[in-house]
């Protein structure tokens with residue numbers, strides 16, 4: 059259980075980190091909080107000749123909030139997101155999912171950007187990024203681009219990031235109006251990766267009609283997913299007209315690569331997933347209707 | 350900062366339990382192995398070495414972290430506290446240590462350093478926790494002996510002891 063030898067780089071700026079990434083390409087891996095990477099290195103599931111430690115780059119650390127968005131620097135640690143009163147107000151779903159990530163000692167080191175870049179299909183932040191329509195700000199030497207969450211998670215632990223690219227921040231749009239948010243997940247023990255879970259964001263108009271819905275599923279497939287069919291089905295209807303259990307079933311209907319493992323069969327996961335959507339939906343709608 | 354030009358061994362300086370250390374370490378050396386093998390502080394235990402059991406929990410800058418999931422180079426310039434650094438002058442047990450003893454919060458003792466350190470950080474943040482909060486805070490540490498009841502009681506007793514000591518001081 060010891061990592062293989064690697065060369066350690068601690069660049070002093072983002073520019074320097076980007077130069078290193080361009081130079082080393084596939085031979086290098088970014089080290090952020092290390093809460094996913096170090097176990098993989100220790101178990102020798104992966105070996106990289108070079109690690110580029112971005113953990114001290116102040117430029118990537120911290121949270122900015124304006125009228126339109128909450129921007130989280132890539133190396134902002136989970137426990138900071140969890141405690142930030144501004145986040146609780148402007149992007150409540152982020153505050154609500156964070157306590158489900160591992161345990162406090164994990165959240166004290168793990169970073170939001172690391173979670174998104176790692177793209178675990180059972181991760182809370184990737185699903186929340188999808189449901190909220192977040193945008194990833196990605197840089198490489200000499201260029202910058204923005205990638206919408208719906209294009210970012212491309213496969214099991216894989217993303218739209220190229221080897222020479224660094225995720226620098228994640229932009230979460232602020233949902234206006236009568237909005238509500240909730241997370242529900244099922245795990246054997248608190249802090250374990252979810253067997254299945256769901257996040258929901260919903261906005262109602264003055265007549266209680268659903269004008270915006272984001273339903274994110276995690277732990278269900280090889281990537282986090284958006285339940286687009288269920289979302290399309292509820293838009294324009296009044297919330298009292300929507301049955302949460304039906305929305306749950308609709309959300310998992312048609313999923314063809316539901317995970318089966320020692321925690322449960324695909325059929326079991328589907329049922330748990332549907333129940334989690336129903337639970338999160340009821341809570342989110344309840345909050346929105348009282349807003 | 351450490352030498353940054355892609356080196357496999359790095360010279361670091363950090364403080365452990367108030368003592369300054371300067372050492373040249375392999376970049377791949379975990380903080381846990383640094384503490385145990387280079388500082389001789391074997392109170393920090395290694396159960397799983399991949400972040401699951403919590404036995405290796407230490408404080409870095411006052412916050413609980415898994416020392417098996419951090420490289421020693423990442424502790425450059427930081428203050429580390431291990432279970433050896435929690436007792437008072439002359440080895441007087443801290444409130445948490447005392448409560449683990451009185452409430453039978455340990456049997457074989459393998460998991461104990463991690464629990465004691467995690468509980469210390471938790472109570473510093475939340476001095477008056479509910480039972481549910483204690484359970485949640487301790488859920489990141491595994492114990493194969495006690496069945497946890499004594500541990501949960503110990504944390505509650507330590508919280509209470511610290512709170513009443515605080516009240517005494519105010520009088």
Ligand SMILES: Cc1cc2nc3c(=O)[nH]c(=O)nc-3n(C[C@H](O)[C@H](O)[C@H](O)COP(=O)(O)OP(=O)(O)OC[C@H]3O[C@@H](n4cnc5c(N)ncnc54)[C@H](O)[C@@H]3O)c2cc1C
Pocket residue numbers: 087088089090091092093094095096097112132133158159160161164167168169170171172173175176178180181182183219223224225226249250251252399400401
């Ligand atoms: C016991 C345990 C339980 C856990 N439980 C959960 C859980 O319930 N839910 C959950 O979501 N997670 C869980 N995690 C994982 C945790 O959230 C990790 O912190 C997170 O997945 C990765 O963040 P990190 O900062 O530690 O990244 P690292 O481990 O440093 O990096 C992870 C990957 O992302 C890449 N990367 C990191 N930052 C960047 C960047 N800025 N740009 C480009 N690439 C980057 C790295 O190269 C690496 O491939 C758990 C971990 C442990 C050890």
Ligand code: FES
Pocket residue numbers: 394395396397398399400401402403404405406415416417418
């Ligand atoms: S040894 Fe570090 S968590 Fe188990």
Ligand code: FES
Pocket residue numbers: 454455456457458459460461491492493494495
């Ligand atoms: S006392 Fe033996 S593992 Fe906890």
